[in-house]
């Protein structure tokens with residue numbers, strides 16, 4: 001079905017006239033770059049339980065295994081490139097007055113695609129720090145086992161947020177503020193199972209945002225979505241951003257008006 005028809009006039013009107021856009025992305029937005037998701041049938045969690053690998057308990061009980069898993073993921077990320085979904089979200093920044101990207105992903109593909117306003121809820125795969133004293137670790141690392149902190153001898157860990165760990169308070173606060181203020185809130189490639197990230201679309205909805213979901217399969221967000229695009233992000237997002245560009249014409253006063261066909 002044609003995108004404009006699928007979205008409906010009300011949603012298209014909102015895309016044409018809104019000033020404040022936001023997006024929450026998950027592993028699905030990087031899937032077409034060749035990065036495995038977590039909960040899809042062949043996803044990362046298919047072979048392991050999340051708590052075993054993405055938790056402090058899992059790390060302390062088997063530091064080498066967890067370290068090697070993250071080294072494997074880092075090497076995957078080194079070899080992949082942003083896909084058209086990442087690029088479309090970066091382009092959206094140039095089309096609307098305010099665009100904030102809130103991501104659960106740790107692969108930094110949004111930044112590599114050119115997005116400049118990115119809130120990383122779950123940290124990133126590029127950095128490491130000492131699990132004991134928190135000192136950032138920027139020295140050489142091996143694939144086999146975690147290095148030791150030069151200051152206190154503690155184990156060095158990836159700077160991602162594990163299960164049972166608080167999200168960076170300033171980032172979460174900014175993400176919640178963004179969700180409350182958003183007029184259009186895209187939810188792209190996330191199973192919306194992990195909290196507190198998954199609460200953000202509901203917060204935006206409670207504050208009157210138009211929710212557009214991009215995911216081949218339904219999620220808990222589908223119940224509140226004003227439109228659900230059941231397609232892969234790599235094709236759906238370029239089409240959505242193209243539509244936004246087409247319907248937003250700004251007259252001399254910078255006012256956006258809905259351009260009739």
Ligand code: BV8
Pocket residue numbers: 025026027028029031032037038039040043054104105106122160161162163164165166167188189190191192193194195196214215216217219231232233234
């Ligand atoms: C917290 C680490 C407060 C980095 C991740 C018991 C004890 C403690 C906490 C809890 C508990 N029970 C519940 C909780 C809360 C817990 C939680 O929510 N658990 C869930 C599973 C029930 N949350 C936490 O622990 C959070 N912290 O609550 O702190 C606290 C503190 C102490 C004590 C109590 C509370 C921390 C959450 C962060 C965890 N870290 N990762 C890393 O290794 O990557 S979570 C992990 O899941 C990833 O970060 C990932 O980003 C995140 C969400 O997954 P998705 O991104 O959605 O990916 P998924 O595979 O699930 O879905 C992909 C989707 O894409 C699918 O819908 C698919 O259809 C779609 N898709 C596929 N292909 C495409 C596509 N879409 C579009 N296009 C495509 N081509």
Ligand code: ZN
Pocket residue numbers: 130131132133134135149150151152153154
């Ligand atoms: Zn230390």
